[in-house]
Amino acid sequence: MMVNKIAVIGAGTMGSQVALTLAMHGYTVVLKDISTVVLEAATRRIKSDARMLKMLSKSALTPIDDHYADRITCTLEERLLEEVDLVIENIPEHWELKKQLYQRLAAICPAHTRYAVNTSCIAITGIAALLPDPGRVAGWHFMNPVYSKELVEVVRGLHTTDENIQWTLSFLQSIHKRAVVVEDAPGFVANRLSHLLMNEAAFLVQEKVASPKDVDLIFRKGYGHAMGPLETADLIGLDTVVNSLNILYDSFQDPKFRCCPLLHKMVQGGLLGRKSGKGFFVYD
Numbered sequence: 060m061m062v063n064k065i066a067v068i069g070a071g072t073m074g075s076q077v078a079l080t081l082a083m084h085g086y087t088v089v090l091k092d093i094s095t096v097v098l099e100a101a102t103r104r105i106k107s108d109a110r111m112l113k114m115l116s117k118s119a120l121t122p123i124d125d126h127y128a129d130r131i132t133c134t135l136e137e138r139l140l141e142e143v144d145l146v147i148e149n150i151p152e153h154w155e156l157k158k159q160l161y162q163r164l165a166a167i168c169p170a171h172t173r174y175a176v177n178t179s180c181i182a183i184t185g186i187a188a189l190l191p192d193p194g195r196v197a198g199w200h201f202m203n204p205v206y207s208k209e210l211v212e213v214v215r216g217l218h219t220t221d222e223n224i225q226w227t228l229s230f231l232q233s234i235h236k237r238a239v240v241v242e243d244a245p246g247f248v249a250n251r252l253s254h255l256l257m258n259e260a261a262f263l264v265q266e267k268v269a270s271p272k273d274v275d276l277i278f279r280k281g282y283g284h285a286m287g288p289l290e291t292a293d294l295i296g297l298d299t300v301v302n303s304l305n306i307l308y309d310s311f312q313d314p315k316f317r318c319c320p321l322l323h324k325m326v327q328g329g330l331l332g333r334k335s336g337k338g339f340f341v342y343d
């Protein structure tokens with residue numbers, strides 16, 4: 060598998076985890092963001108995640124060596140993208156932001172670059188249409204936390220070639236991930252289902268039918284889920300959940316995806332979940 064340089068674009072919740080996962084498997088990564096503050100926070104998070112993974116090494120999917128940090132270059136500089144073989148993109152779930160980024164990547168990345176779009180809901184075919192060779196684009200929907208979730212939902216856009224799907228499966232195997240390939244539709248499989256659940260859980264809290272703690276307890280102890288829907292929403296980031304619901308609503312024009320007003324209000328008030336320290340629950 061000839062991949063010398065990988066760019067992970069966006070160093071937030073997902074990008075920082077994807078970068079560490081790649082470095083843990085020996086890949087050299089350029090982690091690119093547009094904010095110094097974000098890159099500093101990502102460096103701290105990568106260090107503390109690596110420490111935690113070392114402590115849990117028996118239960119983690121992959122052992123971690125001491126040199127992972129040397130393989131990650133955090134940068135604001137676009138020129139480091141000029142020679143990359145693979146881009147794994149993790150910027151916010153906003154069509155306009157993604158569109159601007161891919162138009163720029165089309166101008167600066169080499170012709171042989173492959174593109175992995177880590178999106179929750181945005182159609183892969185639309186993104187691929189922004190690039191000179193749409194066959195080299197596929198959706199790689201990583202699960203959060205990336206280190207401990209084995210599965211990646213791989214999305215085949217209208218133009219994604221079979222060769223690119225096969226290459227993707229081999230690459231993901233090299234980082235100990237198991238892929239399920241699905242066709243391109245907003246939200247794919249995972250988020251089309253999970254966002255309905257998280258949204259309805261928020262409606263239950265808004266209507267005061269139950270507290271967040273009790274909603275989640277019913278799912279953990281009643282249904283045996285590892286996490287409740289509201290804890291999951293906090294982990295993803297409530298801003299990302301709201302953006303994803305809006306995309307599902309716009310794409311399907313189906314009222315079942317209308318976003319719960321409580322979620323909107325929490326995002327407006329800066330309650331984003333884990334990433335801001337408070338959402339449905341409070342975090343250290």
Ligand SMILES: NC(=O)c1ccc[n+]([C@@H]2O[C@H](COP(=O)([O-])OP(=O)(O)OC[C@H]3O[C@@H](n4cnc5c(N)ncnc54)[C@H](O)[C@@H]3O)[C@@H](O)[C@H]2O)c1
Nearest residue numbers: 069071072073092093097149150151152177178179203295
């Ligand atoms: N959070 C999750 O659990 C989760 C899971 C799977 C997929 N996703 C998807 O992954 C993507 C990223 O989500 P996230 O939760 O990490 O978001 P996030 O808001 O935590 O991070 C996004 C980062 O992208 C940066 N950014 C914005 N524009 C940029 C640009 N032009 N170039 C470089 N960096 C830029 C921001 O500064 C920010 O640090 C989204 O499309 C989301 O839907 C999220």
